Amino acid sequence: MMSSKTQPKVAIVCDWLTIVGGAERVLLAIHELYPDAPIYTSQYSEKGIDWFKDADIHTGWLQRFPTRLRRYISPLRQIYFSHLDLSDYDLVISVTGAEAKSVRTGKNTTHICYCHVPTQYYWQLYDDYIKNPGFGFLNPLARIGLKIFARPMRRRDFKAAQNVDYFVTISDYAKSSIKKYYKREAYVINPPVNVQKFSTTPADFSTYKEIKNADCQISKQHNLSKSQENEQIFFTTFNGKSQGSTPVKRPKKHGFITTSRQVTWKRLDLCVQACLKTNTPLTIIGEGPEHAYLESLADGSPLIKFLPRMSQEGINFYLHQSEGFLFPSFEPFGIAPVEALAAGCPVIAYSKGGAREYIKPGKNGVLFNKQTPDSLAAAIRKFKKMKFSPTFVKKSAQPFDEPKFKQKFQTFVEEKLKND
Secondary structure (H helix, E strand, O other), X not given: OOOOOXXXXXXXXXXXXXXXXXXXXXXXXXXXHOOOOOEEOOOEOOOXXXXXXXXXXXXXXXHHOOHHHHHHOHHHHHHHHHOOEOOOOXXXXXXXXXXXXXXXXXXXXXXXXXXXXXXXXXXXXXXXXXXXXXXXXXXXXXXXXXXXXHHHHHHXXXXXXXXXXXXXXXXXXHHHHHHHHHOOOEEEOOOOEOHXXXXXXXXXXXXXXXXXXXXXXXXXXXXXXXXXXXXXHHHOOEOOEOOOOOEOOOOOOXXXXXXXXXXXXXXXXXXXXXXXXXXXXXEEEOOOOOHHHHHHHHXXXXXXXXXXXXXXXXXXXXXXHOOEEEEOXXXXXXXXXXXXXXXXXXXXXXXXXXXXXXXXXXXXXXXXOOOOHHHHHHHHXXXXXXXXXXXXXXXXXXXXXXXXXXXXXXXXXXXXXXHO
16 A cells, blocks of 8 residues: 555545445455545445445435435436536546446546446447336336436446546456447456455354355245255255254255346346256345346246345355356356356356456356357256366466455556556
């Protein structure tokens, strides 16, 4: 970290702080680099994400809106950030995949934008959002709103991108998207992954209560008998020990897992349909507006298990018990599948987007080419015939370890400040 004599006055900006996700993990790493920098955002919910209790968080008039309306208020968010004046700071770091880069900065301010991807609902995924905005029965209204506002919001988004001094992004794919839509160059620093945490096999009962509660939910969900329930809880034990520390046989890796916010563009529907086609057990961890739809696709099948959002420790436990991780969405990178690799869990991923930058087909996973149940099902069948080296799978996650991200990002910032 810079010495106190050369430490600039820094502000950090992000789109929102209401949920746990990959963008928030990037923000946390940057916050740890600059712990005294205030964080400016549109909405904050400590209940939704409790990682920033030590941070000086600033919100404005959008905080009055319920956080569940976050997806509805992107035009208001653009207005909010475009009027947020941070010109008193020497350095502004925006961490964004939406409107936060629109903040106002002064001539003596260096604005570095860690851009996950150009705002997707304005640009590369606009057609997908028009087909299915993800608002359920309000989809017709959402389509009308998107069509009305998309053009002026694209113009404002493009203009905001021109006022950024330097772009950093998460992958070569995202770099090409920034060039295509914003006509700007970007420097690639892959997002941070807690490789050490996920590469460590769970060896105690620090999260046993969470795991037990999750499995009790499975029991209730599938109306298991008491003996079946006991068998299910027996399956979820750490390091071959039961709750009473009585030695038991460590369970064999079983089925597939996916962890994600349950929204339309994550395409978790493909996971459900493909696993039903291939008679493959699947555990889905997470929550979101698509949950009811995914449950309807599963149609009560005991093959498909739904678990609520849980801690990294809980996810790590299930990763170590699973044969593979499913990643069906079109994303510029994807932290969750790299966490799976760190746990020694090979990945089946959609081939378009950032997955090509860490999936080595046949060595740490399989790629599938079409976002269809049949294409994913074919990949699952192919996967089952293959053998993967857990050592190689884990090593493939090492380049994305969090300390490497912090070192690269801080070096980039210091170089740019020196040049300015």
